[in-house]
Amino acid sequence: MPNIHNFGAGPAKLPEEVYEILRSELTNFNGSGISLLETSHRSATYLKLNTDIQNVVRNLLNVPDNYKILFIAGGGQGQFAAVPLNLISRTGTADYVVTGAWSEKAAKEAKKYGKVNLVVPETDKYTGIPDQSSWKLDPNASYVHICGNETIHGVEFDFIPDTKGVPLVADMSSNFMSKKLDVSKFGVIYGGAQKNIGTSGVALVIVREDLLNKALPICPSILDWTITAKNDSILNTPPMYAIHIMGRVLEWIVRQGGLDKMAENATKKSSMVYDVIENSNGFYYAPVAKNSRSKMNIPFRIGSPDGNDALEKEFLKGAEALNLIQLKGHRAVGGIRASTYNAVTFEDVNALVSYMKDFAKKHAK
Known part of the structure; x- marks a missing residue:
């Protein structure tokens, strides 16, 4: 089988070592004699797995x-609704820092359930994160929402607001578990697994306990963090x-050296x-400001901005x-994305960088 270099934005590449584990236990999970695919979610086998994965999350992120720590179906977009449904009841309003397509979608979803204040000016070009001194935060907001890394536009926070x-x-759908962070500075961290920590179908949610028991009456039970936690x-x-798979x-990640190693690798x-982009004499163009460039998703254009x-x-x-493979930029922005x-x-x-250099050498004027 040829060696495939998969740069897909999600569902994304999984470690080959994980594939080997999944293959070996597909039809006989943990010695149970049957596949996890046909195991009861109330069985001791799954209950142990559920606890073990929560413990790995807790230990990795301290x-x-x-x-x-919650596992909820519906991916990251499901949480676009779950966030306001669970949190906006305190004041009826929320702040959204829109820095790309995904935070824009999250803000649009939240407007169904309360008032949304856009903290930074609206734009159709997302190329960075405005200095926090320019943000218009509402002290009455129930919460402030950010997207830690914009998968489509390649904009990433390098600070905690x-x-x-x-x-x-x-x-944090697309930069979960790529670096350490101080969880105590967040009320909620969430993300779909399929970009950096697994495959599609589940969202990982980390929520501070004092933010539970506040869901709107219309919140479906399946999205209610309090009910999920109980x-x-x-x-x-x-x-x-x-x-x-996420587990x-x-x-x-633990075996590779943990989040310090993931962060080191991501930077390199x-x-x-x-x-390659910076040294291409303008043949390649990265649209994002250097202080906001993502370490996870790198969009670029060829030939001109x-x-x-x-x-x-x-x-x-x-x-x-x-x-x-999977280097085509998102349909919303075009170009290339690695x-x-x-x-x-x-x-x-x-x-990839070898090919980029060869291609530029051949086609640059």
Whole structure:
């Protein structure tokens, strides 16, 4: 089988070591004689798995004891609704820092359940994070929502905002477990698993206990964090196999050296790509301001800041011939996008940067 270099933004590459584990236990999970796919969610086998994965999350992120760790179906977008449904009742209003397509979608969803204040000016071009001194925070807000890393636009927070005591909520779907962070500075952290810590179907939610018991009356039970916490994430049949895969990926992170190693690798891998862009004499263009550039998702254009459709199509065609796959930029922005998540190897990145250099040498004027 050819060596595939997968730069997909999600569902994204999984570690090969995890695939080997999944293959070995697919039809006989933990010696039970049956697959997890056909195991009861009330069985001792699954109950232990559920607890074990919560413990891995707590240990990796050093999650304080006064936070609940939840596994909820519906991915990150499901939590776009769950966040206001669970939190906006305190004042009826919430602050949203919109820095890309996903935080824009989250804010739009929240407007169904209360008043949304856009903290930074609206724009159709997301190329950075405005200085916090310019933010218009509402001290009466129930919470402040950010997207820690914008998968489509490649904009990432390199700081934790000061929200003046208002609970900070962060969508970290695409940079969860890529670095350490102080969980105590957040009210809620959530994210879909399929970008950096697993596959689609489940969201990981970390919520401070004092923010429970505040859901709007219309909140569906399946999205109610309080009900989920009371039922230890087994209110109904959860997406068990997706949770299991997430657990195996998190255990792999531990074996690799934990979040310090993931952060070190992320910096090195993303720098390799950005360095090619910066040293291309303008052949490649990265639209995002340097202080906001994502270490997980690197969008770029070819030929000009607005791109060159013919050159970009040729780039993608040549890349696929070399098994460099899923590099096409999101349909909303076009261009090229390389995702350098935890499971993407240095071999993968070396193959990409080598091709980028060769392509620029051949086509630069």
